[in-house]
Amino acid sequence: MLNLLFILAECGSSVTGTQGILLSPNYPANYSNNHECIYSIQTQPGKGIQLSARTFQLQDGDVLKVYDGSNNSARLLGSFSSSGLLGTILNSTSSSLWLEFITNAQNTSKGFVLQFSSFELIKCEDPGVPQFGYKVDDEGQFAGSTVSFSCDPGYSLRGNRVLTCMTGERRAWDQSLPSCIAECGGFIKGELSGRILSPGYPSPYGHNLNCTWTIEADPGCTIGLHFIVFHTEEVHDVLKIWDGTLESKILLKEISGSSLPKDIHSTFNSVTLQFGTDFFTSKQGFALQFSVSTATSCNDPGVPQNGSRSRDSREAGDSITFQCDPGYLLQGEAKITCVQIENRFFWQPDPPTCIAPCGGNLTGPVGVILSPQYPDPYPHGKECDWKVTVSPDYVIALTFMNFNLEPGYDFLHIYDGPDSLSPLIDSFFGSELPNRIESSSNSLFLAFRSDASVSNGGFVIDYTENPRESCFDPGTIKNGTRVGSDLKLGSTVTYYCESGYEVEGTSTLTCIMGEDGKPVWNNLRPSCIAPCGGQYTGLEGVVLSPNYPQNYSSGQNCTYSIVVPKDYETVVFGQFAFFHTALNDIVEVHDGPNQHSRLLSSLSGSHTGESLPLASSNQILIIFWAKGQVTARGFHFVYQAVPRTSATQCSSVPEPRYGRRIGNDFAVGAVIRFKCMPGYVLQGSSTVECLTVPGALAQWNSSIPNCIVPCGGNLTERKGTILSPGYPEPYLNSLNCIWKITVPEGAGIQVGIFFFSDEEKVHSLRLYHWGGAGLVWFGFFSDLSLPGLGHSVAERGFLSLWSNISSSLFLYFSVLSSVGLSSCPEPSVPSNGLKVGDRYLVNDVVSFHCEPGYSLQGHSHISCMPGTVRRWNFPPPLCIAQCGGTLEEMEGVILSPGFPGNYPSNMDCTWRISLPVGFGAHIQFLNFSTEPNHDYIEILNGPYETSRMIGRFSGDEMPAGLLSTSHRTSVYFHSDHSENKHGFKLEYQGEKVLN
Incomplete structure (x- = not known):
């Protein structure tokens, strides 16, 4: 069906529709002179206009111009005169055409009849959407239409926000598609909420970045930060958040690692974020949301991890008190108060934190012991000691709730007593949960050691004090032995003295329930004493001077009666295994029952190893007089019953001192063997034989050997x-x-x-x-x-x-x-250091040294320990470039802290070079890179801050060498809170200074 035609015979018009006819003015009559007629044709968006002439007859000098658009700035499709448009079809590239008909002052003609109709246009290709962005408006992508874009929160748009589909034969956009970028820093003002992203997010951020974002809200407002994602290289890539501007110097938080931080709130109406990265590992980075609120009270201080708080009021003047969970230690003040200064509300002091400490003294009846930083993995290279002490007469029970240490390298040693010199109960590692442990006294000592490599989850140990269910170990006695090791109620232990000693006290103790309801022994532990005198019987025995082996007391008179059995015509044979008295103190031995009997021997001084003549009977009497003021160790007398000699019986054979006699048959033909105590060797024959002697008594074929200690x-x-x-x-x-x-x-x-x-x-x-x-x-x-x-x-x-x-x-x-001899694992070599030693067997020692300029942190020597598991007694050390120090060698190296990595922020380091008088330090820089102007190094010609400065250097230019004329030189380094660089490495050499 044919649409309505628009038939116009006017000078210019604006027509809208899908088809129609344009007529020159006065058509079919001639147009007039001096016309300037404008015709605008507009059809539906997305359609073009096709124009042709049914009639076209113009005088020379009169012209019709056709433009491909909505005005004469669009592309000119053609200028036509005479009959030039006949047989020509014009197509627009948009939904508009602009026609200008201009006549002069001379002749005119019939004019034109133009016919137009619409057709479907070709669109521009869909430009797409930038990553992390979206379309704000899209007009259809036809010629002349536009598309506008914006970015997701946290991203900045780079490129043109609006794209236009160009007219013309070829459909194309006038600009390329913009991109959405997570920038390194920025200034945000007046926004109620928004997002901040690490550069390049969600891709890993770049190296050596120093980005600063400032968020500024209206006065009287505060800013809250909520973290959505956080993952940086721990310690090395750090996000610092400042309350207000950097000039306020109030650091709210310094964050690195992979743990998602808690919300952070400013107390000023602005907050500054600084993100610095080093030259090494990159991670995903962070995404955080900020929001602005009106300040009417202090921010919620939160609850510390592993802690709790009392009260929730946050108005000015209100206070909150914090407590830590068992096993954790409060870092900071337990009580904080909300303070208002003008429109700013803040807590004074800062809210505390709860940490799992490395060691400590625990004295309560119950408690918890945690590995350092629990529940996070414990740190490397830690040596933590805990001493647990409970009430007297109680014991300690340890119950393991969690346990996971690196097998073979990280250990928990538990000692039954107050320190590491106490008996070791056991050493634990791995992930198997240890059994319950109970002490034997009211104290325990725990020692945790971690090496420099893998860290695991650590441990949680509950301890409680328990009433004893058994008696304390009564111990052993000197010069005696104990029989019985069960210490529970009703159990007994019995003490026996060595030969020559007597029990003083009750020899058998019984564990009973005391009047206070606690297990106790029914008697005191006895002792073994060497008595002053006594009656001695049996085939053999020992007699000791009073208090032996300690010195006897002066003024004593002791009588010892020794009687051996009369069977087999035995007599007494005796020998002093040890004898040393003061010169005025005498030992008499009588051949009979009293002091009137024949004197066998009278001794004083030193007579160790001396044997007595055989007694004539089965009893002897020993009398000991300690007369003088000076005393000595005394004597150790050994006796035995021996048979009388005859033609068929040799004399009895004594045991050699520090040896044993094997055999008690002294008849003719008998062979006696001898053996020395451990550490001694026989001097003489190891055997003797009893032989007959015609017409005489039987005799041994050799003398009795001695037991001596060899030299080597x-x-x-x-x-x-x-x-x-x-x-x-x-x-x-x-x-x-x-x-x-x-x-x-x-x-x-x-x-x-x-x-x-x-x-x-x-x-x-x-x-x-x-x-x-x-x-x-x-x-x-x-x-x-x-x-x-x-x-x-x-x-x-x-x-x-x-x-x-x-x-x-x-x-x-x-x-x-x-x-x-199984070996320990090969220890790691510290960075910037070296290892000396390649044997890792038991008791092998490996030593470590650092390169010049580095300080050894840890133990320079480690030893492979004996035991069921081979391990080093300490983890390998670290080599650290430290902040400051004293150097007294004639040459040396000084490094910026952390070299060759970037130095930390806010450092003030002083190195003092002290050389002999008459020598100065010649300084030569090998590396140098600091933040220009803000981070610098100063060389002072003397030991004081007021000493003359001979050089101050900053930036990336390598300083020239310089000479200090003082024998004491100071090197001072300062870094601020912002950009960090590699720092410096310098060498110094002592040189003679001419007067």
Whole structure:
């Protein structure tokens, strides 16, 4: 169906429709002179206009101009005169056409009849939507239409916000699609809410960034920050949030890592965010939402993690009190108050936090022990000690709630007592939950050690004080033994004294319930004493001077009666295993029951090892007089019943001192063997035989051997004992004894020192093992303390004893046993350091050194520990470029803190170089890069802040060398709160300074 035609015969008109006809003025009559007629044709959006002439007759000089648009600034489709438009079809590229008909003052003609109709136009391609953006308006993407864009919160639009679909034969947009970028910094003012993103979010942020955002609200308002995402490189890439401008210097929070921070609120009407990154690892970054609110009270201070608070009121003048959960320690003040200054509300002081501390003294009846920073993983390289003490007469029960330590490298040691010298209950690692532990007293000591590598979840341990259900361990007694180890109610322990000693007190103790309702022993622990006199019987025995082995008291008179059985015509044989009295103190031995009997011997002074003549009967009497004021150790007398000699019976054979006799048959043909105590060797024949002698009494074929301590020797047994020469007597002067110990291949040697005395500290005991490069020294002792255990990690070891003067006493006793040689794991080498040592067997020591300029943090020497699990006694150390220090060497290196990484913010470091008088420091820079003007280094010609400055440097230009003329030089470095760079490395050399 044909639409309505618009027939116009006027000078110009505006026509809207899908088709129609335009007529020149006065048509079909001639048009007039001097016309300027404008025709505008408009059709539906998305359609074009097709124009053709049914009639077209113009005089020369008269013209019709057709424009492809809504005005004459659009593209000109053509200028037509005479009959030029006939047979031509014009197509617009938009929904508009603009026609201008101009006539002159001369002849006219019939004019024109123009026909137009609409048709479907070709659109511009969909421009798309920028990533992190959206379309605000889209007019259809036809020629002449526009599309406008905006960005998601937190992104900035780069490029043109509005795109126009161009007219013309080719459909295209006049500009490229804009992009939405997360910028590095910005200034936001007057916005009630919005978002801030790390640069490039959600892609990882870049390296070496220093971005600052400032959010400013109206006066009387505050700004809240809510984190949606947060993940940066811990410690190295940091977001700092300041309350107000940087000039306020009020740091609200410094954040890094992967934990999502809690909401943060300003107290001023502005907040500043600074984000700095280093040159290394990049993470996803952060996204946070900000919102503005009117300040009418203090911000909610929140509840500290692992804590609680009382009261919620936040009006000016109100206070809130905080508490920490069990096991955590409050950092800061427990009570804070809301303060108002003009339109600003803030807490004074800042709200506290709750941390899991590294060690401490715990004294309550119940409590919790947490690994440091729990529930976060514990830090690297920690040494934390806890001492738990409860009420007397109570014990401590430990219950493990959580436990996860790196196996083989991180340990929790628990000792049954107040310190690490107490008995070790056990050492724990791994993820298996330990069983309940109960102390034997009212104290426990816990030692936690972590290395420099992996950190796990840590531990939670509940402790409680419990009433004892058993008696305390009564212990052992000197010169005696104890039988019985059960300490529960109703149990008994019995004490027995060694030969020669008597029990003083009750020998058997019973654990009973005391009047206070707690388990106690029914009697005090007895003691073993050497009595002054007494009656002695039996086939053999021991008699001791009073208080032996300590000195006897003066003014004593002791009588000892010894009677052996009369069977087999026995008599008494005696020997002094030890004898040393003061010169005026006498021991008499009588051959009979009283002091009127024949005198066998009268001794005073030193007579150790001396044997008595055989008694003529089965009893003797010993009388000891201690007359003088000076006393001594006394005597140790050994007796036994022996048969009388005959032609078929040899005399009884005594046991050699420090040895044993094997065999009690003294008849003709009998063979007696001898064996020495550990550490002693036989001197003489190891056997004797009883032989007949014609016409005389039977005799032994050899003399009785002695047991002596050799000066050195070769030992190959798996276990053994080494004694100092002459032990237990003082050794001789000018000794140099070497013992060589060899055990089977694959085993090591464990050395325990049980008695060691050197009053003058001029003698020494040295221990060596056979290392890869020959003998390796691993022990040196020269004092009165017990050295404890030493471990050789080779199958060959050496002990060397050296002495020089006679005025000192040196005694020691050692036990050797083979131990396994599985190795410790290879320790890591610290950055900027080096490791010395490539053997990791038991007791091997590895040492660490730092490169010049770095300080060693930790232990420079670590040792592979013995035990069921091979581990180092300490984690490998770190090498740190520290802030400041004193240098006294003639040459050295100074590094900015954290070098070669970026130095930290807000540092003030001073290094003092101290050289001999007459020398100055020649300083040469090897690296230099600081934030220009704000971060700088100063060289002072002296030790004081007021000393003359000889150089101040900042920026990236390498400073020239300079010379300090003072023997004391100061190097001062300052960094502010903003941009951080690599810092500096300088060398100094001491040089002679001419006067």
